[in-house]
Amino acid sequence: MKKEIEIIAKEVIQFEINALKNLKKSINKSFTNVVEAILSCKNGKIVISGVGKSGIIARKWAATLSSTGTSSFYMDASNASHGDMGQITSNDVVVLISNSGQSEELKNIIQYTSRNKNIKLVGITSKKDSILFKNSDIPVLLPTYKEAGPENIIPTSSTTAQLALGDAIAIACMKYKKFTKIDFKKIHPSGTLSIKLKTAGDLMITGKKIPFVNENLKMEKAIKIINKKRLGVLIVKNFKGDTCGIITDGDLKRIAGKYNTFDNLKIKKVMKKNPLSIDIDTLAASALSIMNNKKITSLCVHKKKKIKKTIGVLHMHDILHSNIS
Numbered sequence: 001m002k003k004e005i006e007i008i009a010k011e012v013i014q015f016e017i018n019a020l021k022n023l024k025k026s027i028n029k030s031f032t033n034v035v036e037a038i039l040s041c042k043n044g045k046i047v048i049s050g051v052g053k054s055g056i057i058a059r060k061w062a063a064t065l066s067s068t069g070t071s072s073f074y075m076d077a078s079n080a081s082h083g084d085m086g087q088i089t090s091n092d093v094v095v096l097i098s099n100s101g102q103s104e105e106l107k108n109i110i111q112y113t114s115r116n117k118n119i120k121l122v123g124i125t126s127k128k129d130s131i132l133f134k135n136s137d138i139p140v141l142l143p144t145y146k147e148a149g150p151e152n153i154i155p156t157s158s159t160t161a162q163l164a165l166g167d168a169i170a171i172a173c174m175k176y177k178k179f180t181k182i183d184f185k186k187i188h189p190s191g192t193l194s195i196k197l198k199t200a201g202d203l204m205i206t207g208k209k210i211p212f213v214n215e216n217l218k219m220e221k222a223i224k225i226i227n228k229k230r231l232g233v234l235i236v237k238n239f240k241g242d243t244c245g246i247i248t249d250g251d252l253k254r255i256a257g258k259y260n261t262f263d264n265l266k267i268k269k270v271m272k273k274n275p276l277s278i279d280i281d282t283l284a285a286s287a288l289s290i291m292n293n294k295k296i297t298s299l300c301v302h303k304k305k306k307i308k309k310t311i312g313v314l315h316m317h318d319i320l321h322s323n324i325s
Helices: 002-026 029-040 053-067 104-114 131-135 158-175 183-184 191-196 219-229 249-258 285-292 316-322
Strands: 046-050 073-074 093-097 118-126 138-141 212-214 233-237 243-248 277-279 298-302 312-315
Touching: 002 158, 029 093, 029 118, 029 138, 029 158, 046 053, 046 104, 046 138, 053 073, 053 093, 053 158, 093 104, 104 118, 118 131, 131 138, 158 316, 183 191, 212 219, 219 233, 219 249, 243 249, 243 298, 277 285, 285 298, 285 316, 312 316
Parallel strands: 046 073, 046 093, 093 118, 118 138, 212 233, 277 298
Antiparallel strands: 233 243, 298 312
């Protein structure tokens, strides 16, 4: 029985793989037209709807588009005929998803959008002779799929293809909008994704908390400052105000073993020159990787190409406290 179940699973997956292969072959200008219509929708909204399993896919389309920088929402097709149609206004792009293109619940939406020339209707269907395809401003004809399971009646291959098409449209819009990881983080403030997208700028120490010292400062005073700041590091500046060195707790131990007395030594004589610095937008996870590879616990942070102008200090403890690993 175990082998039979595994065979069934593989057969279902193969049906859906075949559907995706056929979908890939079918991508043409209509796909481009959909993306262009969404990107051109500046004064309106992106409304996505469907019935049954296609309705669930429509909800996923709306969620994926919204999370990647294209504001959109899902409208329940059944409730549309009971007042929710008012959510659709001029300049909107309405996307209807239906394998058959004949669902009764969609007919009222099709009729409503056809009355307003400023509403653009996108129809996603596998039936060229359907009401949806014939009445869409941008009709998208998907291949006819053989569904997995008995009697070719369970929406499986068709919904997999619909899902993939929505992802492809969302990513295409995302890339043309130049939607970056920083933009992504702004609309995902909670959860695992937000943690992964935290940057050096989110976690670094700034302002007066940065333990800046002058390169000509004597070590006697430097030790007092490093003990007071409790960061285990000093960032050294030259007369131009540029970062030129760094001293850590570990360096102090090394220096103590090298000199009998070093109180009157100037920092510039014993500091490590040209400390590592990362851009403010560097992912904290990447910064942690640098620290581990270099066996250090702190990094200077700069903005753009101004490497010598330290605006923050990122400590390993702050990264680990944010549950980044």
